[in-house]
Amino acid sequence: MLLGLVLLLCAQPREPTSEALHLTARPSWPLEGRSMTLTCETEATSQQLDDQLQFCFFRDDQALDLGCGSDPVLQVPTVWRKDSGSYWCEAKTSAQKVTRSPRIQIQVQGVPVWNVSLETQPPEGQVQKGKKLVLICLATQGTGHITFSWYKGALGLNLETKTQRSLSANFEIPRVTESDSEKYYCTADNGYGPSVSELVSITVRSPVSRPILTLKVPGAQVFPGDMVELHCEAHGGSPPILYQFYHENVTLGSSSAPSGGASFNLSLTMEHSGNYSCEADNGLGAQHSEVVTLNITVPVEDREELLTSGILEGLLGVLGPTIMALFCCWLKKKIGRRPARDLPRSPPRPVPQASNYVNSAAPLQGQSVYENVNVVSGDEIYSLVYHTQQERQAAANPLRTHTEDQDASAIYFRLKNTSDTSVTDVDYEDAM
Numbered sequence: 001m002l003l004g005l006v007l008l009l010c011a012q013p014r015e016p017t018s019e020a021l022h023l024t025a026r027p028s029w030p031l032e033g034r035s036m037t038l039t040c041e042t043e044a045t046s047q048q049l050d051d052q053l054q055f056c057f058f059r060d061d062q063a064l065d066l067g068c069g070s071d072p073v074l075q076v077p078t079v080w081r082k083d084s085g086s087y088w089c090e091a092k093t094s095a096q097k098v099t100r101s102p103r104i105q106i107q108v109q110g111v112p113v114w115n116v117s118l119e120t121q122p123p124e125g126q127v128q129k130g131k132k133l134v135l136i137c138l139a140t141q142g143t144g145h146i147t148f149s150w151y152k153g154a155l156g157l158n159l160e161t162k163t164q165r166s167l168s169a170n171f172e173i174p175r176v177t178e179s180d181s182e183k184y185y186c187t188a189d190n191g192y193g194p195s196v197s198e199l200v201s202i203t204v205r206s207p208v209s210r211p212i213l214t215l216k217v218p219g220a221q222v223f224p225g226d227m228v229e230l231h232c233e234a235h236g237g238s239p240p241i242l243y244q245f246y247h248e249n250v251t252l253g254s255s256s257a258p259s260g261g262a263s264f265n266l267s268l269t270m271e272h273s274g275n276y277s278c279e280a281d282n283g284l285g286a287q288h289s290e291v292v293t294l295n296i297t298v299p300v301e302d303r304e305e306l307l308t309s310g311i312l313e314g315l316l317g318v319l320g321p322t323i324m325a326l327f328c329c330w331l332k333k334k335i336g337r338r339p340a341r342d343l344p345r346s347p348p349r350p351v352p353q354a355s356n357y358v359n360s361a362a363p364l365q366g367q368s369v370y371e372n373v374n375v376v377s378g379d380e381i382y383s384l385v386y387h388t389q390q391e392r393q394a395a396a397n398p399l400r401t402h403t404e405d406q407d408a409s410a411i412y413f414r415l416k417n418t419s420d421t422s423v424t425d426v427d428y429e430d431a432m
Contacts, residue, residue, distance in 0.1 A: 021101040023057075023089045030079050032110040032143035038064075038074040040089035040101060054092040060085045068092065080144055081191070084108045112192035113142030118185055118200045128284055129206045133173040137186035137197065142167060146190045153182050176204050207284040208237030211261075213277060213292050221297045226268050232278035232289060233261025244279045247272065268296055 020043040030036040040055045056068040064074060072091075076083075084107045090100040120127075121134040137148045148169040150159040160171050173180060181204045187194040216229040230252075232243045243262040244254040255262035266272065273296045278289045 021089070021091055021099045023087060023101045023104055025087065025104065025106050028106075030106070030108050032080050032108050033078060036076040036079045036106075038076065038087065038089070040072045040074075040091065042072075042091055042099075052094060055089060056092070057087070057089045059083070059087050079108045081108045081110050110190060110192065111141055111143040113139045113146055113188045113190050113195045115140040116186065116188045116195040116197045118197040120200060120202065125200055125202045127176050127202065127204055129178065129204050130175050133176045133180065133202065135171045135173075135184060135186065135200075136168060137171070137188060138168045139188045139195065140167070142188065142190050142195075144190045146188050149187045149194075151185050151187070156185075176202075178204050178206070180204050203238075205238035205282070205284060206236060208234040208241055208280045208282050208287050210234070210287045211243070211278055211280040211289045213289040215276065215292055215294055217294075222268060222294065223297050223299060224269050228266050228268055228272075228294070230264045230266065230276060230278065231261055232263075232280065234280040234287065237280065237282050238284075239282065241280050241282045244281075246277045246279070248274050249277075270296060270298065272296060 022041055024039045024041065026037045026039070027034075038057055040057065042053070052070060053072075054068040054070060055072045057064040057074045064076075072089075085105075086103045087106050088101050088103045090098050092098050116137065116139050119136040119138060121136065122131075127133045135150055137150065139146065145163050145165050146167070146169075147161065147163040148171075149161040150171045151157060152159055162169055171186075181202060183199045183201050185199050186197045189195070211232050211234040214231045214233075216231060218226055222228065230245050232245065234241055239258040240256050241258075241262075242254060242256045245252040245264045252266065253264050255264065273294060275291045275293050277291050280287050280289075
């Protein structure tokens with residue numbers, strides 16, 4: 001009978017025991033933020049092939065999944081330090097018989113925060129007054145929830161603290177003022193101790209105001225050769241400021257100044273009369289001054305010279321062609337006749353009965369010769385008339401020359417210079 005009981009027990013299927021079921025974790029020391037794989041393994045050899053097992057996973061008596069499944073492997077995508085604890089699994093048969101594995105301790109390893117830095121938007125810590133400033137705290141590594149904090153000034157005035165599962169976090173100042181110009185730093189901590197960034201300087205810059213242009217002259221009036229100082233200054237705006245000076249919108253020069261404005265010296269000439277202006281720019285937008293007019297006084301003697309030269313230039317421009325024509329005509333006549341002083345010594349030449357004013361031939365005996373000498377005075381023209389007489393030659397001396405007994409007299413005619421060709425007024429002057 002005892003033998004029959006033993007055979008009956010051997011005939012029944014054996015269920016897995018706790019020694020035949022165990023749980024493994026890979027990796028055994030998982031890093032925070034990484035994945036982990038749990039495997040529930042059984043060593044039962046008497047399990048019937050048609051008996052389907054169901055596997056369940058637990059941590060600290062809490063099921064890890066919504067239910068049990070036929071897969072003995074459980075994939076955990078991400079583990080954190082809070083996931084550290086006691087893990088075990090169990091297997092159920094179709095007859096609802098349960099076998100549990102021994103418990104194992106899993107400690108999730110965290111990575112400390114490292115290499116924290118502070119960045120700014122806009123970059124390089126230069127921000128315009130009234131604009132938004134963003135302080136970005138960054139860590140190159142670190143796991144889990146990280147607590148970020150921002151501080152202002154060397155004393156470390158805490159501005160804000162926030163915790164999030166990220167390697168970076170932002171702090172914003174919507175509208176900066178000049179008081180926000182300071183040094184800033186941030187810290188990051190994930191439970192292994194804070195990591196501190198370096199100090200970053202923030203500079204709040206203001207656009208320049210409209211500059212004022214001042215002209216400093218030596219007296220109430222300015223003359224050519226005087227030195228004038230152009231001073232341009234913007235009373236508002238972050239330095240450095242670049243100033244440019246203009247005369248009638250033509251650039252005279254430029255100068256950069258940290259404060260107090262800039263000056264430009266100019267030695268005046270007559271061409272420097274006109275409108276002056278200046279411009280101020282610090283990179284946040286240029287501003288132009290109002291126009292200042294400078295009048296340069298011309299000295300009296302220079303004014304007379306300018307007036308005379310102007311009149312002469314005007315007359316030459318109008319009368320130049322006429323004067324040149326008259327000069328050429330006079331030169332032609334002058335070359336075509338002999339000088340008046342040589343006429344008494346020259347033998348007389350036959351002339352026609354009528355008188356000629358221009359280019360006349362030599363006179364005959366007892367006749368007058370009229371010759372225009374081109375002497376002009378106001379509206380009068382003077383003409384020179386030669387009158388020659390020749391004595392009758394004696395019959396006894398037929399070889400006597402005409403020039404020996406020649407008696408010459410010159411008469412000047414003053415003719416009225418009018419547009420009419422007729423002579424209205426004739427004066428006679430004897431020149432014996």
